[in-house]
Amino acid sequence: MKIKVIKIGGKLIENREVLARLCDGLSSLGEPFVLVHGGGVMGSQLATKLGVEVKMHEGRRITDEATLEIAVMAYAGLANKRVVAALQARGVNACGLSGCDMAVVKSHRRPVKDIDWGLVGDVDSVDADVLAMLLGAGAIPVVSPITFSPEGELLNTNADSVASAVAMGLASKYEVELVFTLDKAGVLLDVDDPTSLIPTITPTLYAELREQEKIHSGMIPKIDNAYKTIEAGVDKVRITSPDNLTGGTVVVK
Numbered sequence: 095m096k097i098k099v100i101k102i103g104g105k106l107i108e109n110r111e112v113l114a115r116l117c118d119g120l121s122s123l124g125e126p127f128v129l130v131h132g133g134g135v136m137g138s139q140l141a142t143k144l145g146v147e148v149k150m151h152e153g154r155r156i157t158d159e160a161t162l163e164i165a166v167m168a169y170a171g172l173a174n175k176r177v178v179a180a181l182q183a184r185g186v187n188a189c190g191l192s193g194c195d196m197a198v199v200k201s202h203r204r205p206v207k208d209i210d211w212g213l214v215g216d217v218d219s220v221d222a223d224v225l226a227m228l229l230g231a232g233a234i235p236v237v238s239p240i241t242f243s244p245e246g247e248l249l250n251t252n253a254d255s256v257a258s259a260v261a262m263g264l265a266s267k268y269e270v271e272l273v274f275t276l277d278k279a280g281v282l283l284d285v286d287d288p289t290s291l292i293p294t295i296t297p298t299l300y301a302e303l304r305e306q307e308k309i310h311s312g313m314i315p316k317i318d319n320a321y322k323t324i325e326a327g328v329d330k331v332r333i334t335s336p337d338n339l340t341g342g343t344v345v346v347k
Contacts, residue, residue, distance in 0.1 A: 151211075
């Protein structure tokens with residue numbers, strides 16, 4: 095059976111119109127999927143309302159105790175239920191859960207090296223059986239990136255990492271396509287020209303485009319991560335906009 099693991103960012107959830115269009119598209123996919131979402135924007139907004147300072151380092155969030163409480167409220171609470179409700183309204187029987195529910199995503203606290211990231215988790219394992227059970231019952235899992243450690247600590251975990259781990263875990267049971275959504279049509283030769291979309295990336299083409307510096311900066315780790323998941327058994331990785339879940343750029347073996 096073919097399934098999609100789709101990762102969406104918090105910006106999509108915060109914008110009601112964009113979320114509505116996304117859920118319209120999800121409801122008409124015609125195949126089972128697992129949705130993994132972030133919620134950074136909503137977390138920052140809630141932190142501001144509560145007077146909690148948002149601490150960042152090189153664009154990544156440092157999670158202290160207060161920030162973790164906000165992340166749990168925003169990601170596992172409001173963001174998750176907003177997506178679930180929008181899908182239910184479109185006839186999709188969605189089941190919202192965090193990584194710690196039914197031990198779906200186990201992680202460990204990131205070790206302190208150059209910087210202490212606080213209560214941030216790195217994924218150890220995914221229980222694909224739980225997700226398969228939900229899918230088999232006709233439910234669509236909607237997973238927030240709040241995970242837990244063996245000691246029972248709640249941990250704020252990168253949603254891209256959770257989505258990749260979920261896709262790799264399910265690859266032993268299904269033919270899995272991992273979909274990352276972003277605010278562009280896909281991987282573009284010119285970021286300011288939506289018509290410069292690269293429809294398919296192979297390892298050979300990727301090497302050529304990197305050498306020519308036509309793929310650079312933040313897109314390199316995205317595609318590198320795509321190939322790691324493919325090497326772990328995921329069939330292909332799609333990078334696209336939330337308005338076109340079957341288009342964009344496909345990264346293949």
